[in-house]
Amino acid sequence: MKLILVGYGAMTKRVAALAEDKGYSIAGVITPMEEKQCPYPLFTSFNDDLPEADVFIDFSHPDLTKEMLQSAYDRPMIIATTGEKDTLVKLMNEKAKSAPVFFSANMSYGVHIVTQLLEYIAPLMNDYDIEMIEKHHNQKIDAPSGTLIKLLDAIKENGRKDTTEVYDRSQTTTKRDKKEIGISTIRGGTIVGEHEVLFAGGDEVISIKHTAQSKDIFANGALNVAEKLIKKNNGFYTYNNLGV
Incomplete structure (x- = not known):
C-alpha cells in the first residue's frame, strides 16, 4: 500500500514507522505545520497536487479532517480524529457517497x-x-x-x-x-x-x-483497517460493518 498521512504528530509517526516495517510506503504527509524533521514529501493542504496513494490515514485535528472531507479527493479515508463529532460524521456520510470512509474514535x-x-x-x-x-x-x-x-x-x-x-x-x-x-x-x-x-x-x-500500553495498538489498528478498506465499495464504515 501507498499511504498519505494526515497530520504529523506522535500517532502519525508511529503509523509511518510500523507501515514501513510492513513494507508499505509513505507517499506524503499533509500538515499545515512546518516539519523540518519529516523524511517524507510534505504538503500543506488538500489544495496541493497530491501524489497517488491507496488510502489517507488521519490522526490530526478536526480542522484538517474537515478540509480532507470537503476536498475533491475520493480515495479511501481512515479517520481517527476526535472532536466536533457531529460535524465530522455529517461530512463523512457525505464523502462516503464517493469513497470508502472508515471512522473510529479509537483504533484499538x-x-x-x-x-x-x-x-x-x-x-x-x-x-x-x-x-x-x-x-x-x-x-x-x-x-x-x-x-x-x-x-x-x-x-x-x-x-x-x-x-x-x-x-x-x-x-x-x-x-x-x-x-x-x-x-x-x-x-x-x-x-x-x-x-x-x-x-x-x-x-x-x-x-x-x-x-x-502503547500507541502501537492504534497505529496497527489503522493499518489493519487500511488493508480491508481499500478493497471496499464506497460507503461509511466502522468496526461494526468493516469485517475483521
Missing part, C-alpha cells in the same frame, strides 16, 4: 470489543449507578476523550437514553440522581490511555476497563 480493536460489551450489558444494569473514568498523558488537549464519548454513546443508546452527564460534583450539594452518569478525567505523565466503566450496585461493583 480491544476498545471495539469493550464497546460491544457495554451495548450488551447496559440494558441489564438499570439498578446500578454508572461512573466513567478516563486517563491520558499530560499533552492531550481534549477532555473527555473521544473514546469515552464513544463508550458513553454505547451506554446511552442501549439503556440510559434519558441520562444526565455530571462532570464536576464539587458544584453540587445534592445526592446522586439515579439517571446520572459521572465522568472523571485525569491528565498526567505519559499515560497512553485508560478507560474504565463502573457499574455500582448494592454491595457489589462491576468494572469494565481497557488499558492501552
Whole structure:
C-alpha cells in the first residue's frame, strides 16, 4: 500500500514507522505545520497536487479532517480524529457517497470489543449507578476523550437514553440522581490511555476497563483497517460493518 498521512504528530509517526516495517510506503504527509524533521514529501493542504496513494490515514485535528472531507479527493479515508463529532460524521456520510470512509474514535480493536460489551450489558444494569473514568498523558488537549464519548454513546443508546452527564460534583450539594452518569478525567505523565466503566450496585461493583500500553495498538489498528478498506465499495464504515 501507498499511504498519505494526515497530520504529523506522535500517532502519525508511529503509523509511518510500523507501515514501513510492513513494507508499505509513505507517499506524503499533509500538515499545515512546518516539519523540518519529516523524511517524507510534505504538503500543506488538500489544495496541493497530491501524489497517488491507496488510502489517507488521519490522526490530526478536526480542522484538517474537515478540509480532507470537503476536498475533491475520493480515495479511501481512515479517520481517527476526535472532536466536533457531529460535524465530522455529517461530512463523512457525505464523502462516503464517493469513497470508502472508515471512522473510529479509537483504533484499538480491544476498545471495539469493550464497546460491544457495554451495548450488551447496559440494558441489564438499570439498578446500578454508572461512573466513567478516563486517563491520558499530560499533552492531550481534549477532555473527555473521544473514546469515552464513544463508550458513553454505547451506554446511552442501549439503556440510559434519558441520562444526565455530571462532570464536576464539587458544584453540587445534592445526592446522586439515579439517571446520572459521572465522568472523571485525569491528565498526567505519559499515560497512553485508560478507560474504565463502573457499574455500582448494592454491595457489589462491576468494572469494565481497557488499558492501552502503547500507541502501537492504534497505529496497527489503522493499518489493519487500511488493508480491508481499500478493497471496499464506497460507503461509511466502522468496526461494526468493516469485517475483521
